[in-house]
Amino acid sequence: MSALTELRAGTTTAPAGTVLRGVLHEQRRTVVLWALALCGVGSMYTAFYPSVGGAKMDVMLEAMPPELITAMGFEAIATAGGYVQSTVYQLLGAILVLVCAIGLGGRLVAGAEEDGVLELEIAAPVSRTTVYLERLAALWLVALVLVAALTAALTALTSVMGMDVAITGLLAGSLGLWLFGGALGTLAFALGAATGRRGYAVGTAAAVATLSYVLAYLGPLVEGAAWMEQLSPYHWYVGGDPLTDGVAWGGYGLLLALAVVAAVAGGLAFRRRDIMV
Template identity: 45%
Template sequence: MSDLRDVLVEIRWQLVRRRRALLGWAVALAAVAGIYVPFYPAMGGGELQSIVDTLPPELISALGYDRIGTPAGYLTSTVFGLLAPALLLVFGIGLGARTIAGEEEEGGLELAASAPVRRDVLLAGRIIAMHTQVFLLAVTTTVVTALLVRVVGMDVTLSGIVAAGLGLNLLVNAFATIALAVGAVTGRRAIAVAVGASIAVSSYIAHALSGVVERGDLLERLSPFSWYLAGDPVAQGVPIVGYVLLGTLTFVAWAAALTRFPRRDLGV
């Protein structure tokens, strides 16, 4: 089981060297929840709803503000559907692109890849370390949100918040793994960022438009953002099909990276 040992050594190392950055991101995500959740009583459910009602219905739908007057809708529109995924995707796609391709371009991968560790083992250790970091940040977001919801007395179930936090984790891990896989296949950080970010952005737009355009259900079926949010996890709990699809996307990205990375030239 020395491969398992090698994986654990690599995970530990990646977490040690990234811990300071990780702490900074955790503070930022806690701040997102800390800024939005306490505002709900002040904005008041009905008051916010009446402001939103003055907007054109297509715009309301595109912004995801359909249910902003409800506590669950408010959390979805602010924390879980907008700012937390935006921040976490910047983190995850950036980390994914840097993990292999970025370090390869800068020469930092030389020591790791020339060490007595199989390349697929090295890659697995790094992907799992990335998943761990995304998970810790999703947990931070979820826990801070749940605490503040309790403090301000919003009518949202804990299970709904956990379901949304789980979806956030799955969504970000999918895109982060795509970016990492593109980097592991191409060795080019810029391509990894571009592919990861453009799929994420177009998926967000597709989700936003799905309630507005004709045949929006098609967009909803294709967009990972919809897999995460269309089922309204804060109010309705885990949308099983959507979350399985997000997990599948991550799995496919893993497979692509593991297929190509061990076989190609590094640092060319």
């Protein structure tokens, strides 16, 4: 009796970081696999550079129609930095980070709620705001781990291969990739937290990502449609050629703004709504 009474004395709520630690523990294997996949694909493309890059690339580009070069974002592909940006940062790296971030964003609240596993956490002595913010932090941390692993792999590989890619360029591209993946992942996360519907959240965020890619490539091709790329988060990310020209603060700022707006709106809705209906 006395032991229980003692146990009951004082109220104890969740210390900061408990939700975050739980999510990271739960996602640890997924994160490692995604990081390996991303490093593998990034390294593979970069390793092809000596056999396709430089002068050989110039010959190939001459044979391609200029519209296709624009559409594929190959304008700067002949330089080492341009090559890594076009193949890794603009294409497969971006796709992998996006798929991971949007999928995870949809799972972290809406998916957990649909599976029923969120119920005990919401019923625990932790506020909804804390649950929301720490789960969102987990998303950004996972994206950071992926991008950091990719950056490390590319830095090592380009220096071993003697490719002329500045480390600052890689860092600028990686910061953009983190913000791009984080922003669209946050969109999925926020939509999921606001509605509790994972399919809707992932579908909408994926549609926004696809549309943003289309807008970024149609913009320069269609006359008088430069506004298109201005609306595209993808253009905000790669429009400034970060690997060659460094950080494009305007575009990166817009990515961050998108994330903040989505996060705030989603958080407000999540605090207010019914869970598990």
